[in-house]
Amino acid sequence: MDNDAYLVTCRRSGAQLLVDAPADPDRLLALVREGSGSARLDIVVVTHRHGDHLGALASVVAVTGARVAAGAADADAIEEATGCPVTVRLRHGDHVRVGHLTLDVVALRGHTPGSVALALTEDLPARAPGSVARRTHLFTGDSLFPGGVGGTQGDPARFAQLLGDVTSRVFDRYRDDTCVHPGHGDATTLGTERPHLAAWAARGW
Structure with a gap:
């Protein structure tokens, strides 16, 4: 299945963050230029250490000079696989700033030990004067998909940790209107998936 990559651009500053660099560096760099009008990319966050999420990392970093961030427990493996230093080692509860935007780091252990998701909460036009509407976007890598959590190779301990x-x-923590943007396939919402948590637990994958 094809991988998904996501570009977050701060409209006020032009700063940019790329979630995963799976393959096709020319296509990713074209996306970066489209987002900012230049090859400006401040940071790449690798959601986890599997090769299908970092195949273009070295090429993208070589052109842009972007910093690399990843979950602390996966960072050494990513460095070994790509030759790119992971200068930002993420832990649960950390924050990643890109321009005037702040993304919260959510560690979701189990698919790999250092898998991380990023949560970006945006302000929306409010319907009532003086009120503020917000919506959260979750970039979940391979930890959460429509229909279940990521693979744990049949290991019940890893599955229990990831589902937990x-x-x-x-x-x-997050509302039902939260958008989930996974590392493969289509987006979903937490409200769509929430009724199925017990079924996921029962089936064990």
Whole structure:
């Protein structure tokens, strides 16, 4: 299945953050230039250490000079695979800033030890004067998809850890209108997936 990559651009400053650099560096660099009008890319956040999420990392970093961030427990493996230093080692509860935007780091352990998701909350036009509407976007890598959590190779301990993190750190924290942007396939919302948590737990994958 094709991988997804996501570009977050601060409209006030032009700063940019790329979520994963899976493949096709020319296409990713074209996306970066489209977002800012230049090859400005401030940081690449690698959601986890699997090769299909970092195949273009070295090429993208070589052109842009972007910093690399990843979950602390996956950082060494990413450095070894790509030759790119991971200068920002992320832990649960950290924040990543890009221009005037702040993304919250949500560690979702189990698919890999250092898998991370990023949560970006944006202000929306409010319907009532003086009120503020907000919507959160979650970039979940391979930890949460439409229809279930990511693969844990049949390991019940890893599955329990991943489902536990997804439940307590995602479903218990964020609203049903939160948009989930996974590392493969289509987007979903937490409200769409929430009724199925018990079924996921029962099936064990």
